[in-house]
Amino acid sequence: MRSLQNITLWLTALIIITVSGLSAQTQAQDIQVPVIEDGQAQVIPEFEDPENWIRHDLWVETEFDSDGNGKPDRMHVAVTRPEQTESGDLKLPVIYETSPYYAGTAQPPFDFFWNVKHEIGEEPPARKAGPDVQRRGERPIISNSLIKTWVPRGFIVVHSSSPGTGLSQGSPTVGGDNESLAPKAVIEWLNGRAKGYTTPDGNEEVEAYWTTGQVGMTGTSYNGTLPLAAATTGVEGLEAIIPVAPNTSYYHYYRSNGLVRSPGGYLGEDVDVLYDFIHSGAEEYRTRNNRVVRDSIIAGGIDRISGDYNDFWAGRDYLNDLGPLEAPVLMAHAFNDWNVMPEHSYRIYKALKEKGVETMVYYHQGGHGGQPPLWLMNMWFTRYLYDVENGVEDLPRAWITREDDERDQPTSYPDYPHPAAQDVTFYLSGNAPERGTLTTETTTNAGTETFMDNVSFDGTALAKAEWTNHRLMYVSEPLSDSLHISGVPSITVKLASSKPSANLSVWLVALPWEEGRGAQITDNIITRGWADPQNHESLTESEPLEPGKFYTITFDLQPDDQIIPPGQQLGLMIFSSDQEYTLHPQPGTELTVDLDGTMLTLPIVGGNEAWE
Incomplete structure (x- = not known):
């Protein structure tokens, strides 16, 4: 084990700061970007004041049409960046989070879950359809997550709503291909390979001239699933991800070794229930989406009678899609997460090690959620988004918070499971x-x-x-x-x-x-x-x-x-x-x-x- 107290001294001796493609002292109005100490991007005073941040939104065109209207779906995207990037002389990397939750979800009473009171192997009682989700929030702000942490440290923060939620077009699929291709399109736009527009249906284009195109993704739970989904596309420009408590297989989330099993705290939930919970997209397409996606594709695949693993579940298991994934992955989870259970991260961590992808894992002893310590996330993003040789890849592979310790004070181990x-x-x-x-x-x-x-x-x-x-x-x-x-x-x-x-x-x-x-x-x-x-x-x-x-x-x-x-x-x-x-x-x-x-x-x- 390597004690956390020695990490700073060890890194200080190791770090030789070199930045490829972006000078370590890019000058924009005499601002040094990035500022690195102990291998981490530090707060830059000129970027601290929210009054000096530029916030705007747009719609990025994708390669799919999941609402069936004959046109490629466009994803609603919001950008927050320092005003110093406006001239185009200063280009910064991006930290990106996407979610189906931003615009609101179904509200209580949750009487549209499956009734679990029936014999095993029998047709379950009919489920009541979920209520229409009342969309909340107005443009241009999609979410404020991540912004206060990362913009002052020299990153641009981007958010987008998932297909069929909020002001994003399309339909939710709960693990379908469009949920992987949507963030891919946003990353393509950030790298100049996809088109963004000022409106959902217009032709006035928006360019991301203020970024290097180097993107990192993070998020928790469903928001942690989507960075992994994007990475499985192999999209160029996605340089690193930090999935927190990600659902890496909808089968493992709603089934267990052939058994129909609910996630902790959500008895009777299933893929179709989650679909109803998040479907906050355009009202005029909801009836069609429900008929085609929920009542056909999902209803025909979930099989609550046998609980067997089938093609529907295989298509929603990211372990089957890891071939194109190359982005370094820092996994985070809790050993007492009985909602998205710890097997979700471990199965991917194990497979990525075998594949030779740069990977690391952080576990704590609590329940659902809980991101890695900021210093570790900072080192991960600084290394791969700013190309700073900070030695993070030489750190121990596993970080585990012991039973009586604080979450931001994990103990390091050579790997997980413990080699001994x-x-x-x-x-x-x-x-x-x-x-x-x-x-x-x-x-x-x-x-x-x-x-x-x-x-x-x-x-x-x-x-x-x-x-x-x-x-x-x-x-x-x-x-x-x-x-x-x-x-x-x-x-x-x-x-x-x-x-x-x-x-x-x-x-x-x-x-x-x-x-x-x-x-x-x-x-x-x-x-x-x-x-x-x-x-x-x-x-x-x-x-x-x-x-x-x-x-x-x-x-x-x-x-x-x-x-x-x-x-x-x-x-x-x-x-x-x-x-x-x-x-x-x-x-x-x-x-x-x-x-x-x-x-x-x-x-x-x-x-x-x-x-x-």
Whole structure:
């Protein structure tokens, strides 16, 4: 590990500032741009006053027509830049954020979500269509995000509304190709290869003469997905991205190993629900967009009956589109993000490393959102947008905020997972309906244990219970020393069901369960996962379970990096319907687990030796 306190001294010795294509001391009214200290772009006094910023908007023409009116869609774009760029003598790089949320979203009551109270594998109750979104905001301001941070440091900030939202033309597709091609068009315009216009339908052109064309993108959640989407087009001029809590696969967001599963906090949400939530575009095209996109393409693809992975989901999985991506990527996520779960960033980070793309990852221990420390973002953008050789590519690859530390004070590691992490396998001994044992000693003839599904009890209640016949719990001995888990746990479950279909949910928890004001987000749930036993052989094809027959299914839990303190016990909980995430079938399904065929694998720093 490299301590954060030594980073500044280390960088100061390393940095040799050279700027390719843009002088490190570009003069515009005797202003030095950029000003670099410790590898970071510093605030320039002449750029600090918002009264001296130029703000204007325009429409960039794309290569698609997603609202079907026979004309290429135009995206609404807003620019904020220092007044010193107006003459064209000073050209600055751009930090760009795009979003479907800027112009407003559907408002409560959210009665247009799917009803999850039905049997697994059955046709769900019809969903009520969402309300018309009331567009908010007036031109030229689309958003004020990023501006106060980056304009004073010598960057231009650009925002755009996604297709079919706000004053951007087209239709939302929630992961369709137009959501990748829209920001691509804006970047092409910033580099003089696409046309921008002063109005959505006029012919008066606007040129981006005030920029170098070097663009970086960032954003959080959906706004973090779109930088990755743009980068998968390989568009020239997109030099670096920082996706924060990005949804990198709509299948992984709304399904889990064949199971219909909601994102945390949004029970019953799906692609069509999100479409209704964001559709704030022109009223005259909404009926057509709903019919063609929502009620045809999306309705025909989401398959809430089987939950299988199909062509619709494959087309909304950015892991499948990484071929053209070359822009350096700084991923950011939280290990306790149960909305856009941490697997979303890890799967892309892992693939980009294998592809040879310059990449880095930042994780913290909180919930949804949370960008990297400003100094790290600054170094990333300064390196790739100003071409300053600040050594960021030589820094450790992984930055993880430890449990009791502030988010802007992460600990550095050579990589994630921790290079010293080794898989340790745990086995089960039963004591249902009370707690059994979790041990690294292989068990034989451990028999079977049965529990009954009952969604009336939430996961927390089941985890806290000393005994219940609605879950199985296996607990380790109390830890004599701290235990560092780093990586992706996995589980193999051999089970039989009394019905042809059943939910399967797994939580790994730390016990005793902590409650009250002093409880932290890292105290209780270590990680969790969900799967459909009907997909025990294939993610793309499920098969009904033969009641009473045993099947074996193996799947990953969510990635984690957590240090469990001494005195805690690891608890593996296996249950069926998860009240906050899965469908809610009628209680009564019995699941029987063969303990000899069931095991948990944990990536532990130091491996078996550390566990012992």
